[in-house]
Amino acid sequence: MRESGTIWMDGGLVPWAEAKVHVLTHALHYGTGVLEGTRAYETPSGPAVFRLDDHLARLYASAKIIGMRIPFTMDELHAATVETVAANGHDACYIRHLVHAGYGEMGIAARNCPITVSIATWEWPPMLGSGVRLKTSSWRRNDPNVVPTVAKATGPYLNSVLAKREALDAGYDEAVLLNAAGYVSECTGANLFVVNGGRVSTPPSSAGALEGITQDTVERLAAGLGLETERRDLLRADLYTADEVFVCGTAAGVVPVLSVDDRDLDQDGPVTAKLVDAYAALVHGQAPDTYGWLTTVLGT
Numbered sequence: 001m002r003e004s005g006t007i008w009m010d011g012g013l014v015p016w017a018e019a020k021v022h023v024l025t026h027a028l029h030y031g032t033g034v035l036e037g038t039r040a041y042e043t044p045s046g047p048a049v050f051r052l053d054d055h056l057a058r059l060y061a062s063a064k065i066i067g068m069r070i071p072f073t074m075d076e077l078h079a080a081t082v083e084t085v086a087a088n089g090h091d092a093c094y095i096r097h098l099v100h101a102g103y104g105e106m107g108i109a110a111r112n113c114p115i116t117v118s119i120a121t122w123e124w125p126p127m128l129g130s131g132v133r134l135k136t137s138s139w140r141r142n143d144p145n146v147v148p149t150v151a152k153a154t155g156p157y158l159n160s161v162l163a164k165r166e167a168l169d170a171g172y173d174e175a176v177l178l179n180a181a182g183y184v185s186e187c188t189g190a191n192l193f194v195v196n197g198g199r200v201s202t203p204p205s206s207a208g209a210l211e212g213i214t215q216d217t218v219e220r221l222a223a224g225l226g227l228e229t230e231r232r233d234l235l236r237a238d239l240y241t242a243d244e245v246f247v248c249g250t251a252a253g254v255v256p257v258l259s260v261d262d263r264d265l266d267q268d269g270p271v272t273a274k275l276v277d278a279y280a281a282l283v284h285g286q287a288p289d290t291y292g293w294l295t296t297v298l299g300t
């Protein structure tokens with residue numbers, strides 16, 4: 001990976017190579033961490049972080065769900081994020097917040113491990129390129145009653161790792177996971193939308209999907225374009241017969257799906273194309289920032 005100069009860790013910037021942990025870090029053994037993936041984009045006012053406060057709010061909500069107290073305020077982490085992006089001199093970057101239970105006590109319930117907070121930034125191209133070939137995974141999505149799927153926690157990502165590797169090994173770009181009941185949930189690191197007969201639908205979080213910040217952005221952009229969206233349960237076959245399918249997430253952006261399980265889809269779908277353009281204009285500060293979603297890093 002492309003290393004940057006520094007990583008923020010527990011209150012200050014440290015050189016990239018020194019941001020280390022002990023092998024008895026609780027989170028390594030039991031997945032006790034919460035994370036965020038955010039991006040800063042190039043804009044006419046310099047680099048700007050997109051929906052930083054919403055990502056931080058989800059980080060705190062995830063921590064609350066798994067019973068972990070973050071030893072910094074949201075304002076402190078907001079400032080630390082801006083400081084890290086600026087210190088690394090990025091025009092644009094991916095930002096990884098991680099809060100994890102560290103070294104101090106072993107055992108599953110261990111409550112006295114120190115909590116480590118880190119913010120790493122690096123330059124990372126879009127995760128899925130400009131078009132995606134999806135494969136339905138043989139792995140089912142985590143059930144919300146097995147692990148809380150609305151929390152963006154580290155442990156449950158093993159489910160995504162298995163599905164992603166299976167899809168790549170079979171020659172596809174990404175997996176789509178069904179939940180235990182057989183409804184479409186999401187991809188390994190992105191949400192999914194289906195456009196059919198003018199209906200724009202995305203699975204609800206009750207299907208095991210993360211409440212995506214890009215998913216929410218797309219819903220609002222669609223409303224601005226006069227398109228109605230709905231959250232509803234979707235079947236695997238709904239993906240095959242859709243007019244258009246697209247995936248969305250911070251790492252990927254908004255990306256058309258070219259095929260699902262080798263059933264070709266319209267890669268130039270008009271709804272997807274409008275949303276791809278609207279999203280790009282918004283994050284790059286080329287459309288009015290109506291919601292105040294862009295946090296400028298260097299000042300104007």
Ligand code: PMP
Pocket residue numbers: 037160186187188189190191209210211212213214215248249250251
């Ligand atoms: N689902 C999963 C499993 C993810 O990892 C992500 C990326 N955080 C998403 C959906 C999309 O979420 P967001 O739009 O907030 O990046």
